[in-house]
Amino acid sequence: MNLKDLSIREDRLAPGHRLCPGCAASIIARIVMLATDKPIVATCATGCLEVSTTIYPYTAWKVPWMHNAFENSAATLSGIETAYQVMKKKGKIQKDIKFVAFGGDGGTYDIGLQSLSGTLERGHDIVYICYDNEAYMNTGVQRSSSTPYGTDTKTTPTGKASFGKDQFKKDLTAVVAGHHIPYVAQASPHNYNDLLRKAEKAFATKGPAFINVISPCVPGWGYPSEKTLTMAKLAVETCFWPLYHIEDDVWILDYDPKDKKLPITEWLKTQARFRHLFKPENADVIKRIQEHVDKDWDKLKKQCGVK
Amino acid sequence: MNTQELKKAQALSGAEAVAHAMRQIDPDVVPAYPITPQTDIMHAFAKFVSDGKVTGELICVESEHSAMSACVGASGAGARVMTATSANGLALMWEIVYIAASLRLPIVMSVVNRALSGPINIHCDHSDSMGCRDSGWMQMYAENNQEAYEQTIFSMKFAERAKIPIMTCMDGFITSHAVEPVILFDDAKVKAFIGDYRGDWPLLDVDKPVTMGPLDLFDYYFEHKRKQSEGIYLAKNIFNEVAEEFDRTFGTKIDVVEKYFFDDADTVIVAMSSTCGTAKVTIDKMRKEGKKVGLLKIRLFRPFPSWELRQILKGKKIVAVLDRSESFGAFGGPLFTEIRSAMYEEKGPKIVNYIFGLGGREIDAGMIERVFTEIDAYKTNEIKEYVKYLGVRG
Ligand SMILES: Cc1ncc(C[n+]2csc(CCOP(=O)(O)OP(=O)(O)O)c2C)c(N)n1
Ligand code: SF4
Numbered sequence: 099m100n101l102k103d104l105s106i107r108e109d110r111l112a113p114g115h116r117l118c119p120g121c122a123a124s125i126i127a128r129i130v131m132l133a134t135d136k137p138i139v140a141t142c143a144t145g146c147l148e149v150s151t152t153i154y155p156y157t158a159w160k161v162p163w164m165h166n167a168f169e170n171s172a173a174t175l176s177g178i179e180t181a182y183q184v185m186k187k188k189g190k191i192q193k194d195i196k197f198v199a200f201g202g203d204g205g206t207y208d209i210g211l212q213s214l215s216g217t218l219e220r221g222h223d224i225v226y227i228c229y230d231n232e233a234y235m236n237t238g239v240q241r242s243s244s245t246p247y248g249t250d251t252k253t254t255p256t257g258k259a260s261f262g263k264d265q266f267k268k269d270l271t272a273v274v275a276g277h278h279i280p281y282v283a284q285a286s287p288h289n290y291n292d293l294l295r296k297a298e299k300a301f302a303t304k305g306p307a308f309i310n311v312i313s314p315c316v317p318g319w320g321y322p323s324e325k326t327l328t329m330a331k332l333a334v335e336t337c338f339w340p341l342y343h344i345e346d347d348v349w350i351l352d353y354d355p356k357d358k359k360l361p362i363t364e365w366l367k368t369q370a371r372f373r374h375l376f377k378p379e380n381a382d383v384i385k386r387i388q389e390h391v392d393k394d395w396d397k398l399k400k401q402c403g404v405k
Numbered sequence: 406m407n408t409q410e411l412k413k414a415q416a417l418s419g420a421e422a423v424a425h426a427m428r429q430i431d432p433d434v435v436p437a438y439p440i441t442p443q444t445d446i447m448h449a450f451a452k453f454v455s456d457g458k459v460t461g462e463l464i465c466v467e468s469e470h471s472a473m474s475a476c477v478g479a480s481g482a483g484a485r486v487m488t489a490t491s492a493n494g495l496a497l498m499w500e501i502v503y504i505a506a507s508l509r510l511p512i513v514m515s516v517v518n519r520a521l522s523g524p525i526n527i528h529c530d531h532s533d534s535m536g537c538r539d540s541g542w543m544q545m546y547a548e549n550n551q552e553a554y555e556q557t558i559f560s561m562k563f564a565e566r567a568k569i570p571i572m573t574c575m576d577g578f579i580t581s582h583a584v585e586p587v588i589l590f591d592d593a594k595v596k597a598f599i600g601d602y603r604g605d606w607p608l609l610d611v612d613k614p615v616t617m618g619p620l621d622l623f624d625y626y627f628e629h630k631r632k633q634s635e636g637i638y639l640a641k642n643i644f645n646e647v648a649e650e651f652d653r654t655f656g657t658k659i660d661v662v663e664k665y666f667f668d669d670a671d672t673v674i675v676a677m678s679s680t681c682g683t684a685k686v687t688i689d690k691m692r693k694e695g696k697k698v699g700l701l702k703i704r705l706f707r708p709f710p711s712w713e714l715r716q717i718l719k720g721k722k723i724v725a726v727l728d729r730s731e732s733f734g735a736f737g738g739p740l741f742t743e744i745r746s747a748m749y750e751e752k753g754p755k756i757v758n759y760i761f762g763l764g765g766r767e768i769d770a771g772m773i774e775r776v777f778t779e780i781d782a783y784k785t786n787e788i789k790e791y792v793k794y795l796g797v798r799g
């Protein structure tokens with residue numbers, strides 16, 4: 099599918115919702131749902147994407163959609179998908195329907211991890227999309243297990259005794275890979291083609307598929323709203339957020355900047371949440387972040403068989 | 406049961422009887438997670454699935470939270486959905502229990518009553534389902550295995566017609582594990598009684614997309630809650646409708662309450678579940694001794710039949726309400742406070758409360774007889790203590 103094909107498909111998330119201007123979550127949701135021409139049923143965890151798109155009596159969703167609670171987007175969808183399989187078997191439904199669950203990093207890395215894990219392990223024929231904006235944004239920017247090391251959030255504020263979050267980001271994509279489901283990927287909205295292809299693949303996969311998508315957040319990260327895709331691109335160019343996929347347990351790297359790999363400071367310096375790291379006393383924090391990125395990047399390349 | 410009925414009966418535990426009801430209903434989706442004493446329902450139902458006796462799917466989820474979440478998803482999709490749990494399992498579901506009711510999803514959940522932690526205990530009391538009494542679910546309580554079986558079938562139709570989920574409760578171990586003669590209805594009759602189900606706005610109707618569970622703020626939330634309240638209140642009429650159809654189909658009466666030697670009794674006990682069986686044995690003995698004692702068994706706890714109870718209990722001299730759960734910091738147990746509130750406008754009867762049987766503590770005929778004797782004295786004596794404890798040391 100190319101851009102021309104895409105342009106004639108109808109958007110499944112209508113404009114007029116109340117996500118911030120420049121919010122990546124809606125870009126991700128739209129691209130993902132454009133990736134199949136089959137009917138879709140979607141679920142969404144509590145969080146920015148959910149609250150901003152469905153303030154009663156309005157809705158931006160043009161597909162059947164359910165929000166249940168914060169931590170159960172996956173389990174809820176597993177119930178819907180099972181209902182579908184049974185009704186199809188009984189001849190009550192003929193259509194070929196696709197199922198997608200959305201969740202933020204809080205709803206996926208943290209409170210919803212068990213629900214996701216159970217759903218993946220049971221092998222439901224669903225796609226799970228995590229839009230990872232690296233904090234609990236809807237409730238006012240608190241840290242999650244996805245928040246990067248050194249980030250200033252409302253629950254890891256910087257101060258005399260703190261440089262921000264004192265733990266590194268959880269590698270959720272690897273955790274999901276440990277479930278040995280047929281398809282796992284990491285993607286970014288700045289490379290819409292890559293995201294689109296991955297979503298297409300995920301929908302076409304029989305069984306569970308998972309895509310973790312970096313989702314820059316204007317107020318939470320602290321950058322001008324027109325820079326959202328630049329933020330996403332820099333996360334990838336610094337190898338903080340590598341693009342790769344895992345198909346039937348084979349790891350494949352999708353993008354390698356090679357000697358154009360940017361230092362992590364190129365990404366950090368663009369965002370208010372990292373501003374304090376550039377004070378002289380935090381030089382070692384930046385050093386640790388760079389070391390961590392480099393170590394993870396080398397490990398990933400090895401895993402993908404890239405020199 | 407008379408001898409002829411006994412011939413048709415099978416020896417089944419309460420849990421097995423409920424599993425048979427589930428087999429006959431053959432729901433589309435059953436998401437469930439094991440917890441004692443609910444497990445025997447799951448085991449029996451899983452075997453029916455493995456033996457190809459049902460056409461639906463059992464989802465062995467990784468927690469009760471996910472069990473209720475998947476119930477909500479499947480029911481929202483338009484499927485017929487059942488599950489079962491006890492105590493901590495129900496407590497873990499709690500958040501989603503409310504959501505299921507507010508989405509008006511007619512899920513039938515068998516609650517095998519067990520004491521809530523802590524301390525952890527596996528035996529019967531009603532603290533688990535009573536903790537959900539404000540959740541918007543309907544609740545029925547069964548005295549014995551036969552009732553647990555019938556109530557499950559009844560509840561499916563009742564819930565779907567009322568568009569409200571229902572907990573169908575039976576006493577853990579006492580009912581779930583005790584084996585009694587149970588008469589199962591004919592499979593085809595159950596099927597015909599239950600009929601086909603399709604939700605009103607199923608998610609799987611992709612041509613008519615709906616948004617379920619939106620953000621609902623101060624400008625609409627209150628109206629929605631008001632409608633929900635009206636819905637469960639009006640469900641009483643639906644109860645009677647379905648009870649009539651049930652009687653016509655199976656020749657079995659199901660009422661919101663059951664009276665036992667009640668009309669001419671001036672000293673009565675109000676109770677729920679298996680304790681009613683013990684009370685009946687006690688009453689049989691005391692009646693032989695010429696004592697005018699009786700029982701009122703409550704089967705439908707939500708929606709609470711306040712008006713009916715007011716008519717039924719007025720004119721009685723003294724009533725003891727037996728509660729198998731605590732309501733910490735309140736004036737008596739949950740059944741007691743409901744009944745006293747229902748009777749407030751009436752001059753009589755005097756109403757006292759006994760909290761008993763927590764964590765599976767035995768209640769026997771001797772104890773019930775003592776209650777009758779004690780409250781009989783209140784006809785003339787002043788009541789010093791309205792809320793008492795039965796069968797507890799200290
Ligand atoms: C059980 C529960 N705990 C806490 C909350 C409060 N809450 C709602 S959304 C949210 C954070 C969402 O974060 P994330 O999943 O990252 O999505 P985002 O808002 O960042 O898009 C929290 C903590 C809740 N709704 N439910
Ligand atoms: S706070 Fe961030 S994630 Fe939430 S709507 Fe705004 S940009 Fe999007």
Ligand SMILES: [Mg+2]
Pocket residue numbers: 202203204230231232233234235
């Ligand atoms: Mg987030």
